[in-house]
Amino acid sequence: MTRIKEILVPTTPRVEGDEEIGEIRNIVGFHIRLAHGAVYRHFTETFSDLELTQKQVSVLWLVDDHPDIAQTDLAQRMRMDRATTMATINRLQARDYLVRGKSASDGRKQTLNLTDEGSKALVDAKEAISEHEKWLKSRLAEKEVRTLIEMLARIHE
Amino acid sequence: MTRIKEILVPTTPRVEGDEEIGEIRNIVGFHIRLAHGAVYRHFTETFSDLELTQKQVSVLWLVDDHPDIAQTDLAQRMRMDRATTMATINRLQARDYLVRGKSASDGRKQTLNLTDEGSKALVDAKEAISEHEKWLKSRLAEKEVRTLIEMLARIHE
DNA sequence: TATTGTTATACTCTATAACTATA
């Protein structure tokens, strides 16, 4: 189901020297950094009770979605190297949010799974993420959310 | 100058349970984090010769655009707090890329300016940023770049 | 040889708190 909507499109023409590097405001990377910072800050400020970072929540979430996941698999999904993954896992294990096991199929690999405490923490964390997303999405139209995610995915994939 | 354009807007109706939090793939914050990481990684890997981080380049750029800028003004533009700004400035000053001075109008404030060496480094850095942006923009259509910047700005402003 | 996990190391980013000087 679709309907026609009229929007105003500013027709900024391409100017001579447009491809040159001009103002810092036109640098995509600059805005990605700032947006990331804003998101990071809102999350940590609003949900300091959680005592979990976005990254840690992401790890709990992925482990919950993929029981027995190995560290390398997790690392790939998070776009982290092994050492960084280790550091994150260690912190979560120290708080008894997840446990390491031995993979039956491959002796080199380990299995990661949430503890009951980890599952409980994830429920709270998802609640927080949900609120956080509402804050984020309040700045975007419904359709823009999908567009934005699609464009960002093209960048990190 | 503007013109009217008609677009099709899919009127996806809100469904029961729509506000529920589903897959991690639908979380905007998740993609912003990953995209930021991808951009960060590409920049540091490709321009390790520079010995400058994106943040440091941004600071040099802003100081160049705004001679005699004070640390607090810079901090606002970078969305950093004072302490983080100090740390960044200190690193750049230690490398003789910028100098601190005293503000004539306000004894509390300082002035920041690039040294000749800092200016030279900025030229190289802008070259790198330009290439980096090409890599980034190769994943996006011309129009999408503007859309993305606009949406990201709405998030961090 | 390649992969997985591990440890050690280092730099950057981020922020909080407390202090000094100035407005």
Add this chain to the structure above:
DNA sequence: TATAGTTATAGAGTATAACAATA
């Protein structure tokens, strides 16, 4: 009182290098 800069401190993220165990 408020603002600007400073210092000390700390946790987290990021990565590299080298090592052991396993495939």
